[in-house]
Amino acid sequence: MASESSSAMLDMTDADxxxxxxxxxxxxQEPSPLIMEHGYDIAIKVDAPIKQLSTLETYVTYRVRCVxxxxxxxxxxxxxxxxxxxxxxxxxxxxxxxxxxxAPPLHSARQQLDRYSASFVAIRTLALNAFLDxxxxxxxxxxxxxxxLFLTTPDEEIDKVFRSENNALNLWGLGSALAYGGDGRHxxxxxxxxxxxxxxxxxxxALQDKLATLCDLTTKLYRGTAALAAEYSSMQRVCxxxxxxxxxxxxxxxxxxxxxxxxxxxxxQAAGGRPSPSHRAVLPLLAAYAAAQADKIRQRDRMHAExxxxxxxxxxxxxxxxxxxxxxxxxxxxxxxxxxxDIKGVLAYIATRQVSVLAQSLQxxxxxxxxxxxxxxxxxxxxxxxxxxxxxxxxxxxxxxASPQADPLRPDSPDGTDT
Amino acid sequence: xxxxxTPVKSPKSPKAIKTVEDFENQDTLLKHVDxxxxxxxxxxxxxxxxxxxxxxxxxxxKVTDPDYKLVxxxxxxxxxxxxxxxxxxxxxxxxxxxxxxxxxxEKRVLYAWRKSDTTDPEFVERRRAGLENFLLxxxxxxxxxxxxxxxxxxxxxxxxxxxxxxxxxxxxAENKIKSLSVSIRLKKPDPEVESFKNYxxxxxxxxxxxxxxxxxxxxxxxxxxxxxxxxGKLFSEWSVIEKEMGDGLQKAGxxxxxxxxxxxxxxxxxxxxxxxxxxxxxxxxxxxxLCSNHEALQRNLEQAQDTLNNxxxxxxxxxxxxxxxxxxxxxxxxxxxVRDQTTRALDAKIQADNEAIEKAKLDLEEFTKxxxxxxxxxxxxxxxxxxxxxxxxITLQVKAAKRNLQAWxxxxxCLQNMP
Numbered sequence: 001m002a003s004e005s006s007s008a009m010l011d012m013t014d015a016d017x018x019x020x021x022x023x024x025x026x027x028x029q030e031p032s033p034l035i036m037e038h039g040y041d042i043a044i045k046v047d048a049p050i051k052q053l054s055t056l057e058t059y060v061t062y063r064v065r066c067v068x069x070x071x072x073x074x075x076x077x078x079x080x081x082x083x084x085x086x087x088x089x090x091x092x093x094x095x096x097x098x099x100x101x102x103a104p105p106l107h108s109a110r111q112q113l114d115r116y117s118a119s120f121v122a123i124r125t126l127a128l129n130a131f132l133d134x135x136x137x138x139x140x141x142x143x144x145x146x147x148x149l150f151l152t153t154p155d156e157e158i159d160k161v162f163r164s165e166n167n168a169l170n171l172w173g174l175g176s177a178l179a180y181g182g183d184g185r186h187x188x189x190x191x192x193x194x195x196x197x198x199x200x201x202x203x204x205x206a207l208q209d210k211l212a213t214l215c216d217l218t219t220k221l222y223r224g225t226a227a228l229a230a231e232y233s234s235m236q237r238v239c240x241x242x243x244x245x246x247x248x249x250x251x252x253x254x255x256x257x258x259x260x261x262x263x264x265x266x267x268x269q270a271a272g273g274r275p276s277p278s279h280r281a282v283l284p285l286l287a288a289y290a291a292a293q294a295d296k297i298r299q300r301d302r303m304h305a306e307x308x309x310x311x312x313x314x315x316x317x318x319x320x321x322x323x324x325x326x327x328x329x330x331x332x333x334x335x336x337x338x339x340x341x342d343i344k345g346v347l348a349y350i351a352t353r354q355v356s357v358l359a360q361s362l363q364x365x366x367x368x369x370x371x372x373x374x375x376x377x378x379x380x381x382x383x384x385x386x387x388x389x390x391x392x393x394x395x396x397x398x399x400x401x402a403s404p405q406a407d408p409l410r411p412d413s414p415d416g417t418d419t
Numbered sequence: 420x421x422x423x424x425t426p427v428k429s430p431k432s433p434k435a436i437k438t439v440e441d442f443e444n445q446d447t448l449l450k451h452v453d454x455x456x457x458x459x460x461x462x463x464x465x466x467x468x469x470x471x472x473x474x475x476x477x478x479x480x481k482v483t484d485p486d487y488k489l490v491x492x493x494x495x496x497x498x499x500x501x502x503x504x505x506x507x508x509x510x511x512x513x514x515x516x517x518x519x520x521x522x523x524x525e526k527r528v529l530y531a532w533r534k535s536d537t538t539d540p541e542f543v544e545r546r547r548a549g550l551e552n553f554l555l556x557x558x559x560x561x562x563x564x565x566x567x568x569x570x571x572x573x574x575x576x577x578x579x580x581x582x583x584x585x586x587x588x589x590x591x592a593e594n595k596i597k598s599l600s601v602s603i604r605l606k607k608p609d610p611e612v613e614s615f616k617n618y619x620x621x622x623x624x625x626x627x628x629x630x631x632x633x634x635x636x637x638x639x640x641x642x643x644x645x646x647x648x649x650x651g652k653l654f655s656e657w658s659v660i661e662k663e664m665g666d667g668l669q670k671a672g673x674x675x676x677x678x679x680x681x682x683x684x685x686x687x688x689x690x691x692x693x694x695x696x697x698x699x700x701x702x703x704x705x706x707x708x709l710c711s712n713h714e715a716l717q718r719n720l721e722q723a724q725d726t727l728n729n730x731x732x733x734x735x736x737x738x739x740x741x742x743x744x745x746x747x748x749x750x751x752x753x754x755x756x757v758r759d760q761t762t763r764a765l766d767a768k769i770q771a772d773n774e775a776i777e778k779a780k781l782d783l784e785e786f787t788k789x790x791x792x793x794x795x796x797x798x799x800x801x802x803x804x805x806x807x808x809x810x811x812x813i814t815l816q817v818k819a820a821k822r823n824l825q826a827w828x829x830x831x832x833c834l835q836n837m838p
Binding site for chain 1: 618621625628629632633635636639640642643646649650653656657660663664798799801802803805806808809810812813814816817820821823824827828830831834835837
């Protein structure tokens, strides 16, 4: 299954857990309002993971909220990972010609050790959200009965409807997949390569590669930035100690050192902010989705090859090939557009965050320059009006903490004045 | 050492300096000549072993004052290697114990954040600048700049090594090291000198910590910026397989590359600032050395006083007729003749002792006077220099932050403008 192969991408090291923004396991925030995007009649959100204990096992449940114009929906339901997995199986079985978005991968053996770690759960929450979101926005799958059941069945009854293992329905679904696979093996040798679809397969394969690299680089970027933040804090501490040891004749040095302390402090704060690990949820999912599409194309190619090889010349096969081809054509067109939007979303988040971190850093160093070159120490310690503070900092948005942030705590100001 | 074209000896003696203002108004060599180190060259001792390769630096001396007679010729250029600089530095250290001797640039690579050794072309260039700075510092110090050996260092190619060894500075240096290795416990340490010594120690520690944290920051920052080159490569490869997103990805890729490229010049500039701070790290050591020299003189005085006290006690015993060992063992007293003889001999010695004490006192007083002026001037210079270096450091950070912010803002725009 495509989703298993992408579990490698979500492989986590111990160092990960501190970098990223994590909602707490017991978080149950006030729900933000669900708004439907332009052109869609449904909106979905997955959030608020909670660890639940039952008689037999412990597991995490996720709150799923949905507003839809087509059916009445309860304000929120709770689902566990297995339910999502079953949903995916059912969708795949019910729509054999369409690739369903793959569910986020299972744990790798390593992750079993820490199934409840905050960062892992956070990433999975985001991934499940992306998963349901793609289903909701899919022209065919959104109308699926399984999907409706998933969203609307009350919590107490969900297990009866969505039993995970050994479900007869599941066996049937599996069976039909096997049937297709079996047919494919009969037509050896005859390979028909449609230029239209073969270039699509090439693109999908290349895209998976790009998405994997992007995910990896972004993880490194965030990790590197956090490491830098720690070093900036060290420098701030060193400068603070130095500045307190500067004596009467070292005014110039002290001003310089205080400046560096202020700058390093601001840079450390800016770089130390915790980014959302959305890239680790969305990008692997999109890559797996691309792989699933490629599989569907290969499936269709096999059918076509079979038809061409002439082993089964019934009209039925020809119809099936036509059906599959049409389904793929329309699917690929809209899939590519939506996937590009999703990729744009992730890139936009990364870029926006970097811009804000760097802007904060720049502001800090500019302020540091003022501290270091200011010959009259007086005005640093004046109380100023809020508007006066605004005038001191280059951007109006960061006003209250932008200016004399470094100084109110300094005990040894040369002229003894305090804020 | 007399030749026909021996330069005229400098008429000014540095003893006229009583205050810092005197200090600054004194004549210095630098007011009449220009000193630069133009270039460096690799030499080998004939063998091809890497060990026997060394670097020489071209010292260029240009007389800017047309009437100046002190130096032999208008222009002279001499090749000198690092060990010869060490020789002149050590010579100055023993010959002028009351002066804070300008330090040499580092012998081994300190606070390195990437693999480098003393044969690195970048390191050689930084050393060239450091050695030039050393010469300028010495040439602008009124007490040091007219020293014969120093002037010969600048002009006389051959035979300089012999003349400097002949001056016997090596022996003095070794003696000094021996005397300093005995820990000096003064009965009445001078509080001002003590405080300067502590000040020197603190400065050394603070600068050391600063240089360490700065090297950690540049190391991580460098790695982070070079990561952007991977983004650049990814995006430009990706843009090839995309239709609508291709343009945006490629443009963004270029900006990523620019970030990766920009860090190199920042690192170079910051390294120069680090060198300036290292100079003061070593200066702090020189200051402590100066205080140790003072302590040595004070110890001489205390020893002379101890000698006198012992002698006085001896004389009292002799006067009482109990000078010999016999009297201590058997309690006998000396006959009168012996008593008179020993007493008179001791009186002569006591007079010599008193004279020694007077001399030691005078030496110490003179030394202290000179030292106070010296330290005063040093502190003023140090405050100015460090303030400038730190301000330049902050300015560099502002520049780098601005550049990165600009690049990422452009990246964000390119990505947002993708269809």
